[in-house]
Amino acid sequence: xxxxxxxxxxxxxxxxxxxxxxxxxxxxxxxxxxxxxxxxxxxxxxxxxxxxxxxxxxxxxxxxxxxxxxxxxxxxxxxxxxxxxxxxxxxxxxxxxxxxxxxxxxxxxxxxxxxxxxxxxxxxxxxxxxxxxxxxxxxxxxxxxxxxxxxxxxxxxxxxxxxxxxxxxxxxxxxxxxxxxxxxxxxxxxxxxxxxxxxxxxxxxxxxxxxxxxxxxxxxxxxxxxxxxxxxxxxxxxxxxxxxxxxxxxxxxxxxxxxxxxxxxxxxxxxxxxxxxxxxxxxxxxxxxxxxxxxxxxxxxxxxxxxxxxxxxxxxxxxxxxxxxxxxxxxxxxxxxxxxxxxxxxxxxxxxxxxxxxxxxxxxxxxxxxxxxxxxxxxxxxxxxxxxxxxxxxxxxxxxxxxxxxxxxxxxxxxxxxxxxxxxxxxxxxxxxxxxxxx
Amino acid sequence: xxxxxxxxxxxxxxxxxxxxxxxxxxxxxxxxxxxxxxxxxxxxxxxxxxxxxxxxxxxxxxxxxxxxxxxxxxxxxxxxxxxxxxxxxxxxxxxxxxxxxxxxxxxxxxxxxxxxxxxxxxxxxxxx
Numbered sequence: 001x002x003x004x005x006x007x008x009x010x011x012x013x014x015x016x017x018x019x020x021x022x023x024x025x026x027x028x029x030x031x032x033x034x035x036x037x038x039x040x041x042x043x044x045x046x047x048x049x050x051x052x053x054x055x056x057x058x059x060x061x062x063x064x065x066x067x068x069x070x071x072x073x074x075x076x077x078x079x080x081x082x083x084x085x086x087x088x089x090x091x092x093x094x095x096x097x098x099x100x101x102x103x104x105x106x107x108x109x110x111x112x113x114x115x116x117x118x119x120x121x122x123x124x125x126x127x128x129x130x131x132x133x134x135x136x137x138x139x140x141x142x143x144x145x146x147x148x149x150x151x152x153x154x155x156x157x158x159x160x161x162x163x164x165x166x167x168x169x170x171x172x173x174x175x176x177x178x179x180x181x182x183x184x185x186x187x188x189x190x191x192x193x194x195x196x197x198x199x200x201x202x203x204x205x206x207x208x209x210x211x212x213x214x215x216x217x218x219x220x221x222x223x224x225x226x227x228x229x230x231x232x233x234x235x236x237x238x239x240x241x242x243x244x245x246x247x248x249x250x251x252x253x254x255x256x257x258x259x260x261x262x263x264x265x266x267x268x269x270x271x272x273x274x275x276x277x278x279x280x281x282x283x284x285x286x287x288x289x290x291x292x293x294x295x296x297x298x299x300x301x302x303x304x305x306x307x308x309x310x311x312x313x314x315x316x317x318x319x320x321x322x323x324x325x326x327x328x329x330x331x332x333x334x335x336x337x338x339x340x341x342x343x344x345x346x347x348x349x350x351x352x353x354x355x356x357x358x359x360x361x362x363x364x365x366x367x368x369x370x371x372x373x374x375x376x377x378x379x380x381x382x383x384x385x386x387x388x389x390x391x392x393x394x395x396x397x398x399x400x401x402x403x404x405x406x407x408x409x410x411x412x413x414x415x416x417x418x419x420x421x422x423x424x425x426x427x428x429x430x431x432x433x434x435x436x437x438x439x
Numbered sequence: 440x441x442x443x444x445x446x447x448x449x450x451x452x453x454x455x456x457x458x459x460x461x462x463x464x465x466x467x468x469x470x471x472x473x474x475x476x477x478x479x480x481x482x483x484x485x486x487x488x489x490x491x492x493x494x495x496x497x498x499x500x501x502x503x504x505x506x507x508x509x510x511x512x513x514x515x516x517x518x519x520x521x522x523x524x525x526x527x528x529x530x531x532x533x534x535x536x537x538x539x540x541x542x543x544x545x546x547x548x549x550x551x552x553x554x555x556x557x558x559x560x561x562x563x564x565x566x567x
Contacts (some may be wrong), residue, residue, distance in 0.1 A: 051545065283480060283500075314505050317498065 133257025
């Protein structure tokens with residue numbers, strides 16, 4: 001069944017109006033060699049066949065029973081209620097509502113999400129979400145772009161994919177991107193001080209950083225502000241439950257990858273970019289924003305607000321072309337946060353921290369696996385490796401363990417609440433064997 | 440319609456008040472604010488920025504739309520009416536007291552209209 005919204009008669013009338021005898025004549029200007037007479041598509045398959053095929057493709061994934069890898073995507077427990085609520089078809093299949101106010105339920109779900117992001121970041125206003133953490137970071141750079149300030153300073157301790165995405169956006173946005181060097185696993189603040197000037201639009205810092213380390217965020221923020229630049233923080237939302245909020249660290253904009261809030265690890269997403277800012281920069285915030293109001297009868301209602309910022313009104317003067325959001329992922333995050341509650345989120349963060357520190361003590365005691373950096377970390381840490389990281393990871397894979405991520409000739413380990421003590425001990429035992437074999 | 444005699448005007452509904460031969464203040468007219476509706480935000484340039492006659496230097500946002508404001512003169516911005524950032528509605532209530540920018544070292548200007556000429560243009564536009 002093909003979906004053609006006009007009837008045969010209506011099409012005939014339209015052809016007559018434009019003065020063309022038949023549909024084919026409309027395409028006469030296209031050289032016949034370029035015209036597709038028939039699409040070379042495989043024949044339709046039955047539900048059973050499709051199901052088998054998809055299972056076969058999915059079977060190519062290797063799912064490890066024990067996972068010690070993060071580096072931007074994190075393995076957390078997802079309460080059953082998260083999937084059962086978000087799987088309701090009215091949420092699952094709904095596309096961005098174009099006649100937004102008619103879908104009060106969708107708007108309310110986004111409003112609740114925005115409220116939670118504001119609570120988590122301490123900021124005044126959140127947008128309805130964007131594609132992922134990297135694009136959120138890049139959009140934040142655009143927010144800071146001013147006529148006389150076009151330099152972005154981004155720490156070398158930021159997730160490389162975020163740096164690349166920022167570079168891509170800034171390239172098209174007439175902003176230059178410079179890397180603030182790393183020193184002992186954290187941002188080199190002395191180097192930053194020498195790089196700042198009156199052309200600096202903003203400084204971007206990740207907390208905890210790519211190597212898992214906690215940055216002196218307030219100091220970086222103070223340095224940025226002394227130079228008249230904005231301070232943007234990329235945060236891990238789970239760590240945010242126990243760390244100082246971006247607001248308390250002096251951030252003008254807080255962004256991050258929302259995946260840890262109830263989204264499973266999957267091959268390429270979909271993920272969730274969250275963005276929040278202060279009142280002064282509200283009008284620069286890209287994407288949709290849902291506001292609360294009252295209807296004609298005085299009842300609580302929700303509307304899309306501040307739309308004059310957006311592309312469909314500002315046209316070429318809009319600073320961003322984001323015009324949709326990750327509604328289902330945003331809802332997933334808000335259902336996850338509701339299910340966990342503030343104390344539940346803190347419990348997850350505390351378990352991540354405690355288990356990662358236990359694992360770091362055990363692993364770093366093994367010959368060849370010393371900690372690369374000294375200092376505070378959250379749930380990731382970088383160690384040396386006695387032989388090539390790939391060799392270590394292959395040995396662990398034999399024991400159904402997904403080891404850490406190979407980073408700058410070391411291994412970046414991640415431990416979350418999902419890792420039991422038994423798993424950590426099994427990892428330690430396996431690494432001891434690897435260590436002996438290497439030496 | 441309020442069109443003070445002592446000001447000069449542009450077709451794009453800005454007013455100009457010359458403080459001396461090379462310094463002037465620029466704002467938007469009563470007609471402009473009526474056409475735009477309730478103003479909720481203004482994006483102002485900075486002191487020291489240069490403006491070019493006929494080029495946009497600011498934009499204002501009403502509840503419905505965002506509109507450009509064009510400079511009637513060429514020169515350097517010597518002052519910006521920061522008060523409007525917190526109270527853009529003043530452009531609605533007192534358009535001729537709410538100057539946007541003050542321009543110094545004026546080296547050029549577009550063909551400015553007298554109050555009579557501007558009133559005629561407004562009347563023609565309204566008739567359309």
